Amino acid sequence: MKMKMSFVVLATLCMATLAWGFGEAGCGAGSCRDCHRLDMDEAKSLLGGFGEGIGAIEEAEVPGLWLVEVQKQGKIFPVFVDFSKQYLITGDVMRLEDRQNVTRKAYFERNPVDIGRIPLKDALLLGKQDAKTKVIVFTDPECPYCKKLHAELNKVVAERPDIAFLIKLFPLKMHPNAYPKSKSIVCSKSLQMLEDSFAGKPVPTLPCEAPEVDETIRLAGELGISSTPTMILPDGHLRPGFRTAEKIIELLDGKP
Template sequence: MLINRQKSLLLILLVCLAYLAQPLVADEGIEARLAQRLQSIDPRLNVISAEPTPVEGIYRVQINTGDLLYMHQEGEYIFAGSLLQVTERGLVDLTERAQSTQRQQVFAALPRDEQVIFPAEGETLASIAIFTDITCPYCVRLHEQVPELNAAGIEVRYLAFPRQGLNTPGEQLLTNVWCAADPVDAMNRAKAGERLADQQCANPIASQFELGRAQGVQGTPAIILPDGQLIPGFVPAARLIQELGGRTL
């Protein structure tokens, strides 16, 4: 990224500036100014949104790369990293909180028919999204525990994330699953090591890959919890069940 991460500098900023109980209302003029300043640095950067933070004059800016930046309202200063609030109970990561809220909204809006879904048994107590790749050993290991998650009332929604990128053999393996007549069965067979027949069809793999990158996914598996929290890497089913309040088996 164009800016080095400076969490310590942000912490100093937060300690020195007064915390405002009521955030400022977003200003279209400020958003346009910040967008113009970013594009003067790199014309490829576009502002998706600019929202005021609790720190006076500092805006949280979502850009088209999926990154969050913090910019002074005049566009003169830019910070990258986590915005931390100092409280009596310790530090609160306001950046992760904002990203989690945004992820909640994004994943709630995803069409179910574009995902490979393993439903919960009985009442659904929680639903998690997992960015997966057929070539990923830890994805295979996690998939072996999906029946345990389902039995505990946890629905698993798979999204495609070819970890080697688009137009790779890994993308074709995912395409074979998404294009199958029964994607659930195809996912089971592919994760068990069976090589499925190559297929082509209209599918959401490229868009899901870009979505994952925009949400901070860098590898697989990547688990999105119901509150929008992103957990990178393998997590045992027992820990996920405990975290999500699933049924004890």
């Protein structure tokens, strides 16, 4: 089940002042669960053809929607069912306030990766080798958001010597020069060369194969990583996109 189509859901369901009105004890006086239910049997009946099983059911952060876990091929896919039980959303739900992809966040929370599958011999170390907490980062040397995140990673290691980052080069096809740059950086195993690329300085093309880059591209597809930057936390949870140093530290310290 691939989540390719994008939907922006603007829902204002279960409000206290709907046109037909509810009394003080009606829907809107408390939780939407007071008026709406979706049990396991109903979910199986509605979504039986969409996967191999149904997991948890919970009220989504989007008003008027249930988040239902659909199990397929060893993965858990979050889908959304509206309270009328007539509509299904299998694509991306975006939160407009901060442009966060609610669907992807729910997917990554439910499908941590096995970090033991990720080879790290080619990874660039940012921070101390003996740091207690190590975070894997998939980055692209021509990605503007990777450049922004890298600056924040430097702030993190300056403030917290117990945190380090293992950087894997993952060139995206949309950046045509990222692939040869990644090969050269991996061949040299040079963090400085990566930072030169982020600074807009030339990166020399080196006569080496660096098959690790191709392996990273293949592995990223298997792990469901399709964008950069993407951080992989020590517990295997993926966190794509840019974050400030403060937010990264809060995330690693387990703060909400």
